[in-house]
Amino acid sequence: MSDASARPVVTVDLDGVICRPPLGINLGISRRRLDPHAPPRPARVPPRWLGAPFDHLRFDLRRPLPEARAALAALALSHQVVVLTGRRTSPAGWLRRHGLAGFVERLVINDGPDRSPHFKLRCIERLGAAAHVEDDARTALLLAERGAARVFLRDWPRNRNLPAADAATLTRVADLAEVARLLAPGNAATP
Secondary structure: OOOHHHOOEEEEOOEOOOEOOHHHOOOOOOOOOOOOOOOOOEOOOOOHHHHHHHHHHHHOOOOEOOOHHHHHHHHHHHOEEEEEEOOOOOOHHHHHHOOOHHHOOEEEEOOOOEOHHHHHHHHHHHHOOOEEEEOOHHHHHHHHHHOOOEEEEEOOHHHOOOOOOOOOOEEEEOOHHHHHHHOOOOOOOOO
16 A cells, blocks of 8 residues: 555445445435435434444344455555444454455544434545445435535445436445446546
């Protein structure tokens, strides 16, 4: 990898982009569009003693998507890869266990009062990310409408046939490998 400060930041959602959803069905995708100018509603955050064990039950046995390792390796050559997840517990152990941690320069989890879409919006703006990869249509549309970064929406059946967004700021992709190809140095789509 080259000098980190010289490489643009790409933020990557974890569940549905790197991590396989249970039974291959991504039920966590929301189809409800958010008003990009409305103030965010606070999240309902369970107490840590309840949330942490529940997260381990929900996430620990999941596997990476087939293309995740190679795609992260390719992205890491030209970008600072930041995993940006709405999870409230750290998936650092999961990333290490599956041999993915070495491609990630930073891991950011939602430890604040915001729901996932607005948490991600705030983080992307703070990090100055050039691009973000997401599977949740509600989050992707909010980010694209707010112009936070170039947004790639990872295709899943539940996020199809949604209200259109500006193609200049939102690109539907088959998987993370397609993002790595589009952001490869020398490609016209590279931010």
